[in-house]
Amino acid sequence: MDYTYTIIDANATASLQLQAHLQDYPDFICASTAANTSDGQNQILKFLPDVVIINLGAQAGEYFQMISELHQYLHNIPLLIAVSKTKDHAYHAIKNGFFDYWLLPNTEFEIRKTILKIRKQVPKETIPTTLCLKTYRDYHYINTNEILYLKADNNATDFFMNDGSKISAFKTLKSFEETLPQNFIRIHQSYILNVKYVSRINYGKSTCTIRNIENQLPFSKSYKNRVDDLKSMLSKNSIDAAN
Secondary structure (H helix, E strand, O other), rough: OOOOEEEEEEHHHHHHHHHHOOOOOOEEEEEEEEEOOHHHHHHHHOOOOEEEEEOOOHHHHHHHHHHHOOOOOOOOOOOEEEEEOOOOOOOHHHHHHEEEEEEEOOOHHHHHHHHHHHHHOOOOOOOOOEEEEEEEEEEEEEEHEEEEEEEEOOOEEEEOOOOEEEEEEOOOOHHHHHHOOOOOOEOOOOOOEEEEEEEEEOOOEEEEEEEOOOOOOOOOHHHHHHHHHHHHHHHOOOOOOOO
């Protein structure tokens, strides 16, 4: 299972450089970035990341206050990693429960040690990737990583696979919405898609394009907030080449 992280850093270039370092670890996914305490707290409460990396800088006191306030809203505080040019804030970071403390400039070695320590001390539970579809005495096992999307068909559900095949199950779309891994999101009354295969989101036409197929999947206004979150997540893990 993946770890999600949020970076809070007023320096956009430094934030991008850190994301580049973390791309070496495919189980660490950027959920969001922020430039200050108010936006940072909002991003944490919105995306509930597993790890939050904070460049303390001159606003160290504000960030420590922000962490204290998080206890009012969250049962589980994310793993906190402080980033600083000096060791001046190390004591307060320890007192505020920070998991690690990086000295700038970031080094590949220090980042790797922290990643390995997180994996060892806070292991993620392995989520089953095999889905069993039962029909009377017929048991069909499919790999969820190979599912492009699901489509409702009355009281049945069709699974469209990345090899071009279609598998039908006699259960409602809602029942699968509640059991599939987090990388599956519902975008329409009739569709659930696997975010790993999304190649385009067109707000003008209210459609999502899935790799390996020609058809575009519609998303409805009632599910637009989920599409917005999907766009934010995909944008954080891509290079912006917009004009």
